[in-house]
Every structure is written in structure tokens, then in C-alpha cells.
Amino acid sequence: MRLVTKVAIACVVLAVLAVAVVSWMLPGALPSKPREAGAPNAATPLTGAPKAVTQLIEKGEYLARAGDCVACHTNPEGKQFAGGRPMPTPFGALYAPNITADEETGIGAWTADEFYRMMHSGVSRDGSLLYPAMPFASYTKVTRADSDAIYAYLMSVQPVKQKNRPHELKFPFNKRELLLGWRALYFKEGEFVSDPKQSEQWNRGAYLVEGLGHCAMCHTAINALGGTKESKEFEGGMIPNQNWYAPSLTSNREAGLGNWDIKHIADLLQVGVSDRATVYGPMAEVVYNSLQYLSDADAEAMAVYLKTLPKRDAEAPPTSQARLVEPAVMESGRKIYEKQCAVCHGAEGKGQPPAYPPLAGNQSITMASPVNSIRMVLNGGYPPGTRKNPRPHGMPPFSHILSDEEVAAVVTYIRVAWENSGTPVVPAQASELRKLLPE
Amino acid sequence: MEARVQGCVTCHGQSGQGTNSGYYPRIAGKPAGYLYNQLVAFRDGTRNYAPMNYLVAYLPDAYLREMAEHYAKLRPPFAQRVQGNADPAMLARGQSLVTSGDPQKGIPACAACHGAGLVGMEPGIPGLVGLRPNYIAGQLTSWKVGERRAAAPDCMKRVVTRMSDADIAAVSTWLGRQEAPKDPSPESANLVRMPFACGSQR
Numbered sequence: 001m002r003l004v005t006k007v008a009i010a011c012v013v014l015a016v017l018a019v020a021v022v023s024w025m026l027p028g029a030l031p032s033k034p035r036e037a038g039a040p041n042a043a044t045p046l047t048g049a050p051k052a053v054t055q056l057i058e059k060g061e062y063l064a065r066a067g068d069c070v071a072c073h074t075n076p077e078g079k080q081f082a083g084g085r086p087m088p089t090p091f092g093a094l095y096a097p098n099i100t101a102d103e104e105t106g107i108g109a110w111t112a113d114e115f116y117r118m119m120h121s122g123v124s125r126d127g128s129l130l131y132p133a134m135p136f137a138s139y140t141k142v143t144r145a146d147s148d149a150i151y152a153y154l155m156s157v158q159p160v161k162q163k164n165r166p167h168e169l170k171f172p173f174n175k176r177e178l179l180l181g182w183r184a185l186y187f188k189e190g191e192f193v194s195d196p197k198q199s200e201q202w203n204r205g206a207y208l209v210e211g212l213g214h215c216a217m218c219h220t221a222i223n224a225l226g227g228t229k230e231s232k233e234f235e236g237g238m239i240p241n242q243n244w245y246a247p248s249l250t251s252n253r254e255a256g257l258g259n260w261d262i263k264h265i266a267d268l269l270q271v272g273v274s275d276r277a278t279v280y281g282p283m284a285e286v287v288y289n290s291l292q293y294l295s296d297a298d299a300e301a302m303a304v305y306l307k308t309l310p311k312r313d314a315e316a317p318p319t320s321q322a323r324l325v326e327p328a329v330m331e332s333g334r335k336i337y338e339k340q341c342a343v344c345h346g347a348e349g350k351g352q353p354p355a356y357p358p359l360a361g362n363q364s365i366t367m368a369s370p371v372n373s374i375r376m377v378l379n380g381g382y383p384p385g386t387r388k389n390p391r392p393h394g395m396p397p398f399s400h401i402l403s404d405e406e407v408a409a410v411v412t413y414i415r416v417a418w419e420n421s422g423t424p425v426v427p428a429q430a431s432e433l434r435k436l437l438p439e
Numbered sequence: 440m441e442a443r444v445q446g447c448v449t450c451h452g453q454s455g456q457g458t459n460s461g462y463y464p465r466i467a468g469k470p471a472g473y474l475y476n477q478l479v480a481f482r483d484g485t486r487n488y489a490p491m492n493y494l495v496a497y498l499p500d501a502y503l504r505e506m507a508e509h510y511a512k513l514r515p516p517f518a519q520r521v522q523g524n525a526d527p528a529m530l531a532r533g534q535s536l537v538t539s540g541d542p543q544k545g546i547p548a549c550a551a552c553h554g555a556g557l558v559g560m561e562p563g564i565p566g567l568v569g570l571r572p573n574y575i576a577g578q579l580t581s582w583k584v585g586e587r588r589a590a591a592p593d594c595m596k597r598v599v600t601r602m603s604d605a606d607i608a609a610v611s612t613w614l615g616r617q618e619a620p621k622d623p624s625p626e627s628a629n630l631v632r633m634p635f636a637c638g639s640q641r
Contacts, residue, residue, distance in 0.1 A: 076484040288497035344445065355442065379490060382446055384497035391502050394446020397490055401449055438493035 025180055028127040030114055053152070060153025063146050066298070067139065067212035068290035072096040082106075082160035087133055088241045092169035094133050102159035115151040116144055121189055129179040131167070132186070137228070141192035141211035186227035205305030208298060213290075218246035218282060219255075234309055238371070243436050244281045245369040249309050253421075254367040256310035257303070265303035270294055271388040273354035277364055280381040281372070281439075288384035322416040325424050333413025336406055340398060341414075349418045355393040360418035370425045371433065373411050377402070378430070379438035397438075404430040440509045446494055447506075454515035457569070462577065465569040467513040470625045472562030474507035476590065476639055486587060517569045517619035525612055529605075533613025536606060537567075546601045547634035549610065552594070557617065559625035563590075563639030566625060572615035579607045590638030597635050 048056075064070075073096045075085045083098035101108040107115070107125075114125045122136035123129060130136055142150075172178060192211055194203040209215050220228040221237025236248030236255070247255035257265050260276055267274035272287045279287050291299070322330065338347070341359075345351050349360035359365050365373055382394040402410065407430035415422025447466075452458050455467030466474060480486035482495045482503065495503065535541070537557070540548035550557060552564050559566035567575065581587040582599045589595055602610070628640065 284497045379493060380446055380449075382494055382496075382498060385499040385502045390499055391443055391505065392498070393443050394494065396446050396449035397494075398449060399490075437489040439489070 026127060026129070026177065027121075027123045029125065030111075030117060056149050056152045057156045058153075059146075060149035060151065060156075062293070062295075063142075063150050063212060064153050065290055065293040066208060067142075067150070067214070068286060069099065069150075071285060071289045072133075073099050079158070079160045079162070081154065081157060082162045084162065084165055089133060090240050091173040092167065094131060094167045094169070095165040097164045098160065098162050099154055100157055100160040100162075101155045102161050105161050105163050106159060107154065108159055110151075112148050112151045115154075116147045119147045119150075120191070122183070122187065129176050129183070131176075131179065132182060132227075135214035135217050137187050138211055138214035138216060140187075140189050141207065143191055146212075182227060186229075199304070201301045201304050202308065204298065205301035205303065208294075208302050209305055213302070215249070219249050238369075239282055242282055242439060243371070243433070244375065245367075245371040246282070247364060247367055247369075247372075249306060250311055252310045252363070254363055256363070257307045258310035260307065262300060262303045262307065265306055266296070266299040267354070269302055270296070270299040270386070271354075272383040272386045273357070273389055273392065275353040276358070277362055278354070278357040278383050280376060280383060284381070284384040287386060292384070292386035292388070320416055320419050320421060321423050325412055325416055329409050329412060329424070330416075332406070333409035333411075334417070336402065336410040337413050337417075340401070341410065344393075344395070349414065349420075354389075359414045360420060362420075365414055366420045366422035368423070370411055370415065370422070370429060373414065374407060374425065374430055374433050375438075377407050377411055378434055399434060404428075404434065407434075440505065444506055444509060447510075450490075451510075452515070454513050455510040456515035457518055457571075459518070462571070462574050464571075464574050465518070466510045467515050468558075468623045468625070469511060469565045470559055470561045470563060471504075471507045471511035473559065473565045473639065474510055475504050476563060478503040478507060514623055517623070520617060520619070521572060521612075521615040525616070529609045530613050530616070532606070533609035533611075536602075536610050537613060541601075541606075544601050546598060546606070549614075551631070551634050552637070554626040556620045556622070556626075557614070558620050558623050560630075560640075561625050561628045563637070564625070566620075566623065567614050568617050568620055568623075570614065572611040575614055576607050576611040579611070580604075583607075590641075592636045592638050594633070594635035594637035 070080065072085055072087060073081045073083050075082070078084055079100070081098070081100045083096045085096045087094045087096060098106040100106040103109045110118075110125050117123050118125070118130065119136060119139045119142055121140070122132070122134065167174070192207045195206070198206075216228060216233055218239050219234050219236055220232055221235065222228055222240055234249040235251070236246055238244075239246050249255050249257070252258045264274040264276045268277060268279060269287065269291045272279050272284065272292065294302070325333075344356040345359050346356075349358060351358035376395065378397060378399040380395040380397040383389070383392040385392055398407070404427035408425050408427040411430070412424040414420065416424065447455070450458060450463040451466050455465065457463055457465035477486060478495055478498075479500065481488065481491040482498060484492060536546060537549040540546045540551065549567060552560060553567050554560050554564075557567045578587060579599050579602065582595055583602070585596075599607075633640065
């Protein structure tokens, strides 16, 4: 036999073996357990007195909001939870499925056990593996009781008959078997475990941030395989396809909240504006659809936990980098600032919080990535309209007024003026971001 | 309220009068119902223009209504109308379509719905004076190809499918040259019977 033939046969044998191993490793559908007459049915938590059911559904609605299910599972023009919303990823487009209670096209036929396995293990009802765009790596921390409440709520919403749209992923990412590898590398299954050394409030905050809040999905950098490293948790990164920078929550140089008041953190999350900063872009979406509905107690608990995330910065506090800026650029930036920005943000960059955020001493202006600042100057933005701030103040776009050089000059200016410790930006950075559609 | 809508001013002007740079329309004095419908459509993605979709993405209905009412009340001066040479035949065609329509092609006059003074009609029909030709032509074209749409029954769609590209150019050119109206307030609803049923007038 020729070597080529031998190799070919060996490959085929290996491939068959691999398929066999993979299909053995893939989970199947959950076995349906026949229930004894009169036995309580754990799979349907919707039994019980009407008042208890109502409470359970209301709790589930609250938790579903904390998990921001609606953001992905509702098309902007579509019915709530009916799915179909495209989610562009570096691997192709995913379409979130219908999670209404429709028995044929939604999850109406699912049991609470199956729903919990999906949340906890990332395995769908039929045993197929979920793509990690569904944040089961976070939702795995959700307790069984909370999963059951969300299930009860979803069963209670209006069923919508709408077939799921198949994903449009590039090869090889359209092969779900490959997710076994992804899971081995990046998925750690397990409910949240309280830290007895911390307060009950801290633990509640940690549970919400790490679990339903799925903050790590954006605030931990995603690598080329779409994975996140636990060691890099909350250290920030670019959000793929949205091209906003999700700042680090562990560094006081970025969105680390180590030196913030608890009230300001809770306000930022729940109100969308605070005396220290304001949310825009993808975080505005999170506040609008999810965090504004949190109770004051839960917003405060998340704030307490987030405040403890930053590591102690060992290095000396950074100083102004103004010396790195050419005087002509600095002067141009200052002039543009005075003409276009100072009316709201003040000559000294102090802003008029919470309506107009401060720029002096604002970590989101000075952090290493200037992407968000440049985008704000180009496209402006409105914070989300929330229950506690239903009429937010907005910033206008300047992309049609300022050239790339002018955008770079004014962003450089706000990054280094008033003892700000940012670094200069160049016109090419503005030019790159100008090509993107605002979103 | 003026402080809250600073997000609008670099494109639509400090009082909604529009700006000189290109395409951005005058919004001051348009009926509040029309402005509100547009804001909701931008938020929900049924009208597509990325900079607007982004800005209003997370604003609640009540606030969008308030913004619409704010701009509907303003009456800033009109910008200079377009001057210079234009093909007289084209202008004549434009004027004829705007004031009389084209019975042969089944095109009603613009004035039949947008008001005799072309200042719009409450609650949902915008004024056409004070808009730039390239904005009007852009909107009509995107209506024709199905990118822009209004509440069903979409009367504007019925009208524009009967118009040729030359008709669109003629109407836009003529409208851009009209003098500012003496009274820029939109006409009251239902003073006249409209030629087509319009979802936005319900």
C-alpha cells in the first residue's frame, strides 16, 4: 500500500473515531420521568396557590430583567421574547431564538428541568450545545430557585408563533460539536457560592454581577476563539462588532470604582447618570432594558461588590501627559473645546453633573483606549431614559462639523487638560471610527 | 427643555430651523404628531438613519413626545430659499405637481394633504416649505424604494409610486425655491377631504 493511501485510511479511521467520541460526549435530551400520581412535580413550579404563583411570576419577571433577556430575544420591530434579533459576531450572524411560551416555535413545551439545564449547562432541550453568545457561562451561577422563577415568568408571557431563524455562521463555527472544545477551555459550570468572609450585601451583588448581570460578557476581553479567561475577568476589552470599549472594572485607571461613592456607582447602574460619569452606547442599552428595574437594594449591592473589584494599583498615580502634545495641537484642541464643548462641560471640564458629565478627572476620558471619547465626539449620545431619569440631557454629534484633525485635537485636549492623565490621540484614530455607523 | 435637546442642535439648529450643512431638515413647527411618529420610528428602527437611530435608541415614549411638542411650538425664521438657475420646464412641472397634481398619472397635488400653504396638517403631515431639495428628493426616493414608510395605510407610498424620478426632481427643486410662509403653523386636521387615506392622520 502506498504511503498516501495509508495516511488517507488512517485519517478516515481517526475521523470516524472522533465522530464516535464526540457523539458519545454530546448530551442528549433529558429523559422524561413519569411522575407518580399525586407526587409534587418539580418540573412545573407553576402549581400552588394563586397568590404564590403570582409572586413567583413577578419574581421571575424581575430576574428576567436583571438578566436582560429582552435585549437579545426581542427584535426591535418584533414581539417581546419572540427572537429573531440578529447578533453579528466575528464568526457570523446568530439569531436569538423565540423564548415565548409557544409550544411549537418557542419554549412552551420545555419543563423547568430542561430550562434549568439550559441556563446551568448551556445545553438546549434536544441536547444540542448552545453557542456562548447565550451567556450560560454567567447564568450557570443562577440558583435553581431563580431559574424556576424565570421559567415561570416566561411560561406566563404571551406565546408568539414565530419560527427560529437559523444561524448564519462561517465554517467551521457552524459545527456545534466544536463547542465541546470551547467549553473545555472556557466554561466552568457551577452555581454561585457565597463567600462567608463577605457581607450578605456583597454576596448578593456578586451573585447579580457574575450571574444574571453577565457583566463579564463585555467587561472581560474576548479572544480569537470567542472565549474569556477567568484570570482576566472584568479587565475590559473591545466589544466585538460594536466597536465600543468596555472598560476594565478592576483598574481605577478605567472603570474601576475603588474610589467612587457607593451612591454614585448605584446611580450609574440604575439611573444611567451620576455625579461621576454617564452611560452611553452598549451600557445605555443595559441600563435601559435591565438595570433601571433593579430595586435600590440590589443596585446598591452590585455597587458594593463592584467597588471591591479593583486591585490596589501599585504604581504611582499617573500624571498629566500634556508635555507629549505638540503646542499647536493643544492650542487647536483648546479653541475647539471653548467653542463647542465648554458651554455644557465648563471651561474647567467640571461639567454640570448629573446633566452634563464632568470631563476633568473622568476615568472614561483618560483610560488607555480613547475609542469611547472619540465616538462620543463624532456621534454624540443620549443616556438612557430611565425611571429615575426619564428625561436625560443629550450630546450632539460633531462628525459633520469637525475634521479628523480637529476631533483628534479636542479629544487629545480633554485627555490631558486639567491634570487629566490620558495620552494624545492621532487623526487616523478618528478617521477609523468615523467609518463605522453609529450604534 | 432647551437644555435637554442640545443633542439635536448641531444638525437641526438651536431652534430646529435646520443648518446650512447639507441634508438635515428643519423640524421647527412641524406637527407634534409627525415629529413624534418619526422619533418613535427612528428608535424602533422602522425609519433608518443610523445617527438618529443611535441617538434616540433608549428614550421612552413620553420623553420623545415631549421633544416633539417642544419643536412643534418653535417658529424660528426660515433659511434662505434656494436661488440660481433651474430649467424652467422642470420648475413648471414641479409647480404643477405641487399645486394641481397629475390626474393622468393619478398623482394628487402635494397641497391636497400638506396644506394650501404647504405648511403641513395636524396631526401627522409635515410642512414642505423650508426643506432643502436634496432632503425632499432623498425622502421621496427612499419612500419609492421602500426604505421609508409610514403607518398603514401609507398614503405617501401610494403617491410616490406614481411619480417618476423626473417628477421627484421637479417637485423637490420647485419646493426648495418657495418663499417662507406668512403663517408657518400647520393647518388644522380634516379641514379638507384627503385624496388618499393616511394612517398617520388617524
